[in-house]
Amino acid sequence: MTVREVAESLGIHYKSARNVLKRLERRGLLKKEKAVGRVAVFCAEDGSVVESLLSKKRNRKVKGWERLTAARVLLRREGCVSTYALRRELGADSEEARYAAVQLVEEGEAVAVVVGRTAVWCRDRAAAEALVERLRETVHRLAAANSMRYATPSKVLRAVQGDREAYALFSRFIQLSRTDARFHAAALAFINGVLRLLYGEPMRRMRRKTVYAVSQPRPLEIDIRDRVDKSVISVSVPSDLAAALSGADVNEAALQALEQLLQRYKT
Numbered sequence: 001m002t003v004r005e006v007a008e009s010l011g012i013h014y015k016s017a018r019n020v021l022k023r024l025e026r027r028g029l030l031k032k033e034k035a036v037g038r039v040a041v042f043c044a045e046d047g048s049v050v051e052s053l054l055s056k057k058r059n060r061k062v063k064g065w066e067r068l069t070a071a072r073v074l075l076r077r078e079g080c081v082s083t084y085a086l087r088r089e090l091g092a093d094s095e096e097a098r099y100a101a102v103q104l105v106e107e108g109e110a111v112a113v114v115v116g117r118t119a120v121w122c123r124d125r126a127a128a129e130a131l132v133e134r135l136r137e138t139v140h141r142l143a144a145a146n147s148m149r150y151a152t153p154s155k156v157l158r159a160v161q162g163d164r165e166a167y168a169l170f171s172r173f174i175q176l177s178r179t180d181a182r183f184h185a186a187a188l189a190f191i192n193g194v195l196r197l198l199y200g201e202p203m204r205r206m207r208r209k210t211v212y213a214v215s216q217p218r219p220l221e222i223d224i225r226d227r228v229d230k231s232v233i234s235v236s237v238p239s240d241l242a243a244a245l246s247g248a249d250v251n252e253a254a255l256q257a258l259e260q261l262l263q264r265y266k267t
Contacts, residue, residue: 070089081120111225142159153183170191
């Protein structure tokens with residue numbers, strides 16, 4: 001097989017296919033043979049083993065695209081979703097769901113807003129602003145309907161449990177049940193974030209509760225992110241290692257080192 005054949009078979013970039021073949025070659029499963037011109041052919045004594053490994057790679061790639069497509073459809077339909085909702089819809093874990101959402105942000109198809117400690121992904125800025133305004137209006141309505149002079153996250157959540165419209169809205173973004181006596185920390189933090197956006201800084205902080213004075217809602221101020229923050233990691237290497245790496249694919253060498261390091265912690 002050639003690099004291009006593997007790339008087309010797996011549906012991945014040429015460079016990624018080359019890295020896969022080099023990794024299999026280092027494991028002794030492939031042997032690189034020179035072919036006509038500059039095209040290299042990789043051969044295997046046991047083709048079934050290599051095909052099995054490439055199939056796993058292909059399946060991971062396909063599943064990743066399927067999750068991304070499902071996340072895109074859900075976002076367009078719902079307007080805004082949380083990572084929790086993505087997990088339920090995609091049948092994925094937190095990291096897989098978040099990765100799909102981040103990919104959409106990077107491609108300009110979504111924006112992110114954080115409420116409390118919950119990341120909410122929306123199809124655009126208008127949808128994000130509309131959602132946060134609706135959350136604020138719902139909490140303020142509940143506070144007025146229940147004659148609250150002072151509001152705490154747990155008191156608001158108990159009011160949400162008894163209100164059909166509010167329950168339908170908030171259960172889209174946080175783990176919530178009508179019978180909960182104690183609430184998840186993420187749910188309390190979410191409501192706390194809405195209260196802060198609604199009434200400003202709390203008037204009092206106690207060990208297990210934060211108290212807000214119910215007043216006229218403040219103007220909406222919220223940070224909406226349309227790009228993903230990235231960090232660059234740099235390391236210093238000894239001069240002899242730097243000389244040895246001269247002319248080599250440094251990124252590939254770094255990936256190999258990380259793989260070897262993580263291998264120790266697999267068990």
